[in-house]
């Protein structure tokens with residue numbers, strides 16, 4: 159009898175612990191977001207809560223608004239003429255469109271693009287570029303940040319003996335990991351990735367995918383991908399976009415095995431897109 163009470167208590171304790179660790183904080187909260195390129199509406203009433211330290215994949219056919227949505231999260235669309243946005247994007251409790259400090263926002267929400275876009279300078283200078291722009295001049299401090307960031311991007315061992323060489327001499331896959339190191343060097347909370355492996359060979363793709371999986375311990379990651387297997391491999395949650403709307407957003411395992419909407423099912427099973 160006594161044993162069964164203890165067992166019961168143990169079970170309850172374990173359940174409570176499990177519940178606490180599985181409830182992650184919302185990092186990015188998007189409410190009724192609409193975006194127009196001039197007259198043309200590209201996003202329709204998009205609402206989504208993105209959890210901290212998870213990987214969220216954005217999938218959907220070409221032209222459905224995935225990249226447009228991704229770029230709203232660090233206001234990259236502000237750079238495009240004629241863009242109009244309404245709705246709300248709240249990161250850590252602040253509406254990002256309320257502040258004029260876009261530089262602060264882009265420090266907190268970093269970005270990695272489809273093609274590696276390193277500067278024509280050394281590996282070291284590429285990674286140190288952002289911290290230097292922030293005013294860090296101390297050599298030891300810069301050395302530490304560069305090493306830490308390259309380690310964080312799982313490329314330190316490959317480049318540690320050639321930090322002074324041109325970054326453009328690296329392979330495409332290595333360049334993309336240095337781009338990730340360059341993003342990490344700014345100590346962001348969130349990293350946006352727009353099809354980061356679409357220009358890479360399968361082995362480099364695998365390395366970047368492994369890296370993304372490891373990075374979610376430290377960052378909130380939102381990734382646009384056309385590759386269904388990639389979304390299934392790296393992400394915790396998946397949002398399916400169609401014609402500028404989110405049709406379904408759920409656990410990745412559910413989206414790929416038991417989606418609620420027929421259109422999601424048609425897309426993930428390759429019936430269109």
Ligand SMILES: Nc1ncnc2c1ncn2[C@@H]1O[C@H](COP(=O)(O)OP(=O)(O)OP(=O)(O)O)[C@@H](O)[C@H]1O
Nearest residue numbers: 195198200218219220221222223224225226227238
């Ligand atoms: N700078 C722009 N000016 C005008 N229209 C744009 C601009 N960028 C994107 N669009 C339009 O907005 C819609 C959404 O495009 P977006 O690039 O966000 O889609 P996507 O889902 O990321 O596509 P893909 O998978 O092909 O990259 C498309 O109709 C596109 O033509």
